[in-house]
Amino acid sequence: MKKAVISGRNLSLGYQKGDRKREVLHGLNFDLYTGQLTCLLGSNGVGKTTLVKAIMGRIPVWNGKLLVEGKELSALNSKELSKTLAVVLTEPIVAGNMTVGQLVSLGRTPYLNWSGYLSAHDKQVVEEALISTQILEIKDERLSEISDGQRQKAMIARALAQDAPIMILDEPTAHLDLVNRFEIMQLLHSISQSQNKSILVITHDLDIALETSDQLWIMKKKEKLIAGLTEDLIVKGLIDSLFSKEKIHFNSKRGKVELENKLAKLDFEGDEYLAFWIQKALGKANIYDVKSPVKIHENPFFIHYEGLEFSSIQEFVAFLFLGE
Numbered sequence: 228m229k230k231a232v233i234s235g236r237n238l239s240l241g242y243q244k245g246d247r248k249r250e251v252l253h254g255l256n257f258d259l260y261t262g263q264l265t266c267l268l269g270s271n272g273v274g275k276t277t278l279v280k281a282i283m284g285r286i287p288v289w290n291g292k293l294l295v296e297g298k299e300l301s302a303l304n305s306k307e308l309s310k311t312l313a314v315v316l317t318e319p320i321v322a323g324n325m326t327v328g329q330l331v332s333l334g335r336t337p338y339l340n341w342s343g344y345l346s347a348h349d350k351q352v353v354e355e356a357l358i359s360t361q362i363l364e365i366k367d368e369r370l371s372e373i374s375d376g377q378r379q380k381a382m383i384a385r386a387l388a389q390d391a392p393i394m395i396l397d398e399p400t401a402h403l404d405l406v407n408r409f410e411i412m413q414l415l416h417s418i419s420q421s422q423n424k425s426i427l428v429i430t431h432d433l434d435i436a437l438e439t440s441d442q443l444w445i446m447k448k449k450e451k452l453i454a455g456l457t458e459d460l461i462v463k464g465l466i467d468s469l470f471s472k473e474k475i476h477f478n479s480k481r482g483k484v485e486l487e488n489k490l491a492k493l494d495f496e497g498d499e500y501l502a503f504w505i506q507k508a509l510g511k512a513n514i515y516d517v518k519s520p521v522k523i524h525e526n527p528f529f530i531h532y533e534g535l536e537f538s539s540i541q542e543f544v545a546f547l548f549l550g551e
């Protein structure tokens with residue numbers, strides 16, 4: 228059964244400078260579960276990192292409760308917290324001289340005795356972390372001499388080596404290419420299941436979050452946190468709440484974000500998905516009314532219109548654009 232490992236109850240957080248207090252998050256309620264990947268989404272400046280800072284014990288709880296495995300977070304000392312929680316932030320790594328292997332080994336720090344040497348078990352955990360993030364072959368390279376994406380993977384490997392039941396990652400895929408973004412998130416999802424870890428990822432990558440997360444948390448300014456099974460939030464139309472004042476919207480049928488462009492009216496015969504892409508192209512060319520019916524043939528692709536045949540959408544759009 229899934230168990231809540233981090234819980235917020237009526238939690239309020241903020242920053243204080245001198246006498247000036249600024250509340251950023253108010254009355255949050257949430258549970259982070261074991262064996263699941265949860266993605267936290269929300270626009271810039273809404274307070275995602277602020278929540279992570281509070282979970283790391285870097286800023287105090289202003290109001291309400293923040294519980295880690297049932298205990299008040301403030302009751303844990305720093306060693307207990309580092310064995311419970313591994314965090315990957317977006318902050319740059321300072322020691323560029325360090326090798327990838329040395330960075331990942333730092334993940335074992337909470338487990339080392341006074342001698343500071345890694346045991347055979349520690350070395351094995353480090354190697355497994357390097358293998359699962361596919362950076363074993365660059366383990367002896369310096370952090371200053373590898374790509375941003377490789378550095379990001381090294382940070383994730385360090386968190387894996389820490390072997391904590393809870394992992395929190397702030398935009399772990401920010402510098403990665405599309406394939407690597409999917410791979411890393413897929414990896415985090417499979418780790419959450421195979422190692423029964425609770426993984427919270429802050430991300431702006433909605434597509435990948437929808438594909439890989441079990442739970443979503445949607446944070447909005449001055450509103451309650453929306454939390455639930457990813458697919459429940461999709462079918463309830465709650466993903467769109469991310470874009471309430473924007474010119475984009477989430478199309479829950481297509482599972483993607485779209486510009487709120489008017490689509491051309493099209494009386495068509497043929498596959499609906501082909502008609503959609505034709506309408507899209509027409510909309511981009513500001514053509515919204517197509518007078519006669521269109522017949523779309525899929526394989527080979529062609530469009531029949533008023534006795535003419537077009538072998539590409541481009542030809543068809545150009546014809547309509549020039550006024551038939």
Ligand SMILES: Nc1ncnc2c1ncn2[C@@H]1O[C@H](COP(=O)(O)OP(=O)(O)OP(=O)(O)O)[C@@H](O)[C@H]1O
Pocket residue numbers: 242251269270271272273274275276277278
């Ligand atoms: N150290 C600080 N002192 C005062 N205010 C801060 C501090 N750090 C962040 N804030 C403010 O708190 C609010 C939330 O910031 P936070 O970094 O948590 O947002 P975020 O959701 O993580 O944004 P992003 O997606 O851009 O990373 C912002 O208005 C920010 O200006």
